[in-house]
Amino acid sequence: MTLRGEDRLIDWLRQHTPGTRIGDDAAVLPRDSFAVTTDTQIAGVHVPPNLDPGRVARRLLAVNASDLAAMGAEPAFAFLVIAAPDGFDHRRFLHHFVRAAQAIGAELAGGDLAHSRHLVVSATLLGRQRAGSRWLRRDGARPGHRVWLGGTVGEAHLGLGVLAQGAEVKRRGLRLPPPLAAPRTLAAAARRAVRRQLLPLPQLALGRWLACHSPAGAAIDLSDSLAHDLHRLCRASDTGAEIDARRLPVPRDAKRLAATLGIDLEEALWHGGEDYVLCFTLPAECVPPDEFQCIPIGRIRNQPGIERIDSSGTHSPVPDRGFDHLIATV
Numbered sequence: 001m002t003l004r005g006e007d008r009l010i011d012w013l014r015q016h017t018p019g020t021r022i023g024d025d026a027a028v029l030p031r032d033s034f035a036v037t038t039d040t041q042i043a044g045v046h047v048p049p050n051l052d053p054g055r056v057a058r059r060l061l062a063v064n065a066s067d068l069a070a071m072g073a074e075p076a077f078a079f080l081v082i083a084a085p086d087g088f089d090h091r092r093f094l095h096h097f098v099r100a101a102q103a104i105g106a107e108l109a110g111g112d113l114a115h116s117r118h119l120v121v122s123a124t125l126l127g128r129q130r131a132g133s134r135w136l137r138r139d140g141a142r143p144g145h146r147v148w149l150g151g152t153v154g155e156a157h158l159g160l161g162v163l164a165q166g167a168e169v170k171r172r173g174l175r176l177p178p179p180l181a182a183p184r185t186l187a188a189a190a191r192r193a194v195r196r197q198l199l200p201l202p203q204l205a206l207g208r209w210l211a212c213h214s215p216a217g218a219a220i221d222l223s224d225s226l227a228h229d230l231h232r233l234c235r236a237s238d239t240g241a242e243i244d245a246r247r248l249p250v251p252r253d254a255k256r257l258a259a260t261l262g263i264d265l266e267e268a269l270w271h272g273g274e275d276y277v278l279c280f281t282l283p284a285e286c287v288p289p290d291e292f293q294c295i296p297i298g299r300i301r302n303q304p305g306i307e308r309i310d311s312s313g314t315h316s317p318v319p320d321r322g323f324d325h326l327i328a329t330v
Contacts, residue, residue: 072211157272
């Protein structure tokens with residue numbers, strides 16, 4: 001399979017770097033003591049320009065914590081880099097970052113400050129391995145495993161569409177443009193979608209359960225789309241997958257919202273990014289606890305590539321397409 005963009009660069013780096021720590025959602029340090037991940041948010045690329053600093057801070061922490069969730073790690077320490085223009089409210093950003101970090105058990109342990117024409121913030125998060133647990137990885141999928149999702153997909157992509165229609169994010173709420181402000185159910189769906197886009201909820205508890213209580217399998221967090229990230233998991237495991245399209249969990253009122261926005265809902269479900277739910281595999285006899293509300297969507301197979309099965313039973317290939325950090329912008 002021909003890789004592109006970010007995946008091609010990472011594959012090249014792995015071939016030219018000693019060791020095997022590159023390639024999962026986070027890198028495990030020597031003696032398996034910590035998993036480490038880092039992520040960046042750039043105004044106008046990952047978040048809307050002039051977004052409230054508190055919202056930027058919480059989103060930055062959440063996307064990093066989602067990587068630790070995909071490893072089954074317990075957040076422990078955070079390091080922060082802020083490169084910001086004149087007038088940026090550093091104290092508001094730090095206040096929200098520290099509070100959000102404390103809520104997941106992480107301590108802000110250091111970082112760096114710099115001046116920049118455009119806002120660029122980066123966080124590095126370290127997570128511990130819980131006693132009696134294992135690290136979750138992308139290479140543990142085996143033929144016969146079932147493929148599970150930890151929640152709905154496509155909603156963050158719809159949230160991006162709402163913002164593109166002119167929705168304004170205020171400190172105390174969201175101002176929707178007229179086509180989305182009524183009826184009430186549509187407005188509620190639009191607000192949920194924007195919240196999903198700007199403030200994802202990392203599935204740390206699910207990651208802990210998978211690391212502590214489940215038999216071997218694979219896991220990845222869906223940051224760049226269901227299709228793109230599932231292809232990554234399957235490549236790492238040297239397997240393929242067969243997905244029942246009828247099983248994909250659709251957000252409430254998503255069909256109506258997608259139609260209003262002029263977005264293809266199927267495209268959003270398969271190729272929209274930034275939902276930050278866990279996609280994982282387990283042996284067929286293993287079922288996650290009901291409290292996590294996980295949904296089985298397919299199975300792992302020997303043949304490479306991913307196929308979808310539609311309502312008529314027709315099989316068709318799923319393209320490896322989604323958000324690419326080297327070429328995509330908001």
